[in-house]
Amino acid sequence: MALSKHVHPDRLIQESKDKPSGHAIHTLLGGSPGDYSHAYSGRYGTTSVPKYKIPSTGTDEEHVYRTIHDELSLDGSPLLNLASFVQTYLPEKAEKLVQENAYKNLIDQDEYPMTQVIHTRCVSMLADLWHAPSTHGAIGTATTGSSEAIQLGGLAMKRLWQQRRKEKNLSIHEPGPNIVMGSNAQVALEKFARYFDVECRLVPISKESRYRLDPQKAMQYIDENTIGVFVILGSTYTGHYEPVKEMADLLDEYEKNTGVSIPIHVDAASGGFVAPFASPKLVWDFKIHRVVSINTSGHKFGLSPVGVGWVVWRSKHFLPKDLIFELHYLGSVEYSFSLNFSRPASPIIAQYFMFLHLGFAGYRAVALQDLKNARTLSRALEKSGYYEVLSEIHRPVSPIIEGVKSALRMDEGDVENYVPGLPVVAFRFSEALRTQYPDVDQKWIQTLLRSKGWIVPNYELAPDLSDISILRVVVRETASEVLIERLVTDIIDITESLIKADTPAHALSVLSNSQGHGRRHEIRHGVLDEGSGSTSSGTYAKQC
Numbered sequence: 364m365a366l367s368k369h370v371h372p373d374r375l376i377q378e379s380k381d382k383p384s385g386h387a388i389h390t391l392l393g394g395s396p397g398d399y400s401h402a403y404s405g406r407y408g409t410t411s412v413p414k415y416k417i418p419s420t421g422t423d424e425e426h427v428y429r430t431i432h433d434e435l436s437l438d439g440s441p442l443l444n445l446a447s448f449v450q451t452y453l454p455e456k457a458e459k460l461v462q463e464n465a466y467k468n469l470i471d472q473d474e475y476p477m478t479q480v481i482h483t484r485c486v487s488m489l490a491d492l493w494h495a496p497s498t499h500g501a502i503g504t505a506t507t508g509s510s511e512a513i514q515l516g517g518l519a520m521k522r523l524w525q526q527r528r529k530e531k532n533l534s535i536h537e538p539g540p541n542i543v544m545g546s547n548a549q550v551a552l553e554k555f556a557r558y559f560d561v562e563c564r565l566v567p568i569s570k571e572s573r574y575r576l577d578p579q580k581a582m583q584y585i586d587e588n589t590i591g592v593f594v595i596l597g598s599t600y601t602g603h604y605e606p607v608k609e610m611a612d613l614l615d616e617y618e619k620n621t622g623v624s625i626p627i628h629v630d631a632a633s634g635g636f637v638a639p640f641a642s643p644k645l646v647w648d649f650k651i652h653r654v655v656s657i658n659t660s661g662h663k664f665g666l667s668p669v670g671v672g673w674v675v676w677r678s679k680h681f682l683p684k685d686l687i688f689e690l691h692y693l694g695s696v697e698y699s700f701s702l703n704f705s706r707p708a709s710p711i712i713a714q715y716f717m718f719l720h721l722g723f724a725g726y727r728a729v730a731l732q733d734l735k736n737a738r739t740l741s742r743a744l745e746k747s748g749y750y751e752v753l754s755e756i757h758r759p760v761s762p763i764i765e766g767v768k769s770a771l772r773m774d775e776g777d778v779e780n781y782v783p784g785l786p787v788v789a790f791r792f793s794e795a796l797r798t799q800y801p802d803v804d805q806k807w808i809q810t811l812l813r814s815k816g817w818i819v820p821n822y823e824l825a826p827d828l829s830d831i832s833i834l835r836v837v838v839r840e841t842a843s844e845v846l847i848e849r850l851v852t853d854i855i856d857i858t859e860s861l862i863k864a865d866t867p868a869h870a871l872s873v874l875s876n877s878q879g880h881g882r883r884h885e886i887r888h889g890v891l892d893e894g895s896g897s898t899s900s901g902t903y904a905k906q907c
């Protein structure tokens with residue numbers, strides 16, 4: 364038999380199934396291509412369930428639960444998913460609250476006034492944590508995540524710019540607004556620019572800028588139509604904090620020279636819940652007058668379950684009135700300034716639980732432990748000789764400390780002695796390994812780790828540095844010391860098996876250089892094909 368070029372897995376399975384004697388009628392018996400039956404169904408009935416249309420009749424809940432539960436067990440384990448910043452653990456009592464409040468809609472402020480009070484308390488707590496001039500004057504809202512929060516922060520800055528232009532009788536269309544950010548920006552930031560018609564000016568990053576925004580360089584992209592600068596506290600690629608203070612100082616100088624005042628929105632998706640606890644001396648937040656708004660993801664280092672973010676403005680003057688909707692409802696007035704109308708209240712309740720449960724000391728303890736584990740991982744990788752580490756949280760804060768380290772023995776347990784940043788480890792093959800084994804492909808580390816259950820992504824750095832691929836581990840609360848030790852062992856084992864020329868792993872590695880490999884689970888229904896969208900941009904000053 365000649366091998367065909369491509370075997371369609373769905374069809375293959377269909378053709379391989381038992382056929383009833385009256386072959387032609389098999390679809391009537393539930394054997395059509397989009398159906399599947401389940402072992403447990405023997406206990407509850409024998410119908411199979413269609414995959415791509417709503418079944419004409421229902422199935423009892425036990426069977427449905429089993430079916431879906433088992434299907435989902437094919438997902439990776441969230442605990443071993445070291446690619447994600449999203450929290451994967453919630454204390455049982457918080458889970459209970461989430462369940463109890465699963466049916467509350469945050470927008471129904473009149474019906475659920477206590478939920479609303481809790482929401483407002485959370486906003487005040489964050490405003491206080493981030494040193495807003497007055498927690499009464501600050502204003503903010505929960506969002507679905509940082510993505511929504513960023514759209515709102517950007518929109519407010521766009522409106523303020525429009526107001527300034529209109530007051531001076533200047534056009535808001537020619538040449539139109541622009542926003543400045545590093546090319547390492549998370550896609551949500553670029554999305555803001557594109558969705559809301561703002562020219563996206565990406566400042567190239569480099570090794571010298573430590574893979575993040577270079578404030579000096581950013582100044583070359585700024586003009587009177589710049590609505591603001593997005594500064595990222597915790598680059599998604601390497602965990603580096605961008606220098607908010609330095610950016611603000613340069614913008615102060617710019618204002619002095621030109622009279623144009625350009626605000627900063629800090630994207631503190633991850634850092635908003637790490638820096639205040641681990642690096643309280645770092646100046647990045649509302650202490651800087653130019654920082655008008657800050658967003659964070661509650662579901663990252665805020666330790667609440669997925670589905671909550673926050674945006675806070677330093678005062679209501681920075682949230683233009685026309686973005687605030689007054690909802691007259693049941694005889695009272697409610698205010699809404701988020702993109703969503705209905706949304707679950709339960710993640711906000713969980714966030715409040717975590718604030719009360721952990722307190723400042725608890726959040727600090729978690730952040731310090733995460734950073735400590737990240738340092739162990741970083742050092743182990745570097746000491747192996749196989750890897751270089753691009754993140755810097757394991758590096759002493761100044762070369763002087765590095766110098767005296769051996770003589771005086773710096774306190775390695777004191778977080779203040781290290782470069783501040785997220786508990787993220789970004790690493791790549793060392794120069795020695797790359798030179799000695801040029802045919803060993805780093806992306807196989809990702810694949811081989813996956814076979815042990817670990818999810819560690821291998822991806823290209825931002826557009827200007829796309830020739831550099833990094834592996835990245837996010838060290839969250841659930842990545843315990845034991846887990847990190849295991850991970851180090853597995854990474855070293857895998858790396859050594861890859862560079863040993865006579866192993867199958869090495870053969871696979873060489874093979875992969877000449878072949879693509881795809882992942883196909885089933886026919887893609889309702890899913891866009893590759894190439895249906897436009898890629899995110901990599902060029903600066905591109906009209907978005």
Ligand SMILES: *Cc1c(COP(=O)(O)O)cnc(C)c1O
Nearest residue numbers: 508509510549551599630632660
């Ligand atoms: C995660 C992240 C976002 C997007 O936040 P979501 O909560 O996933 O919507 C934006 N910016 C940065 C820096 C991030 O790390």
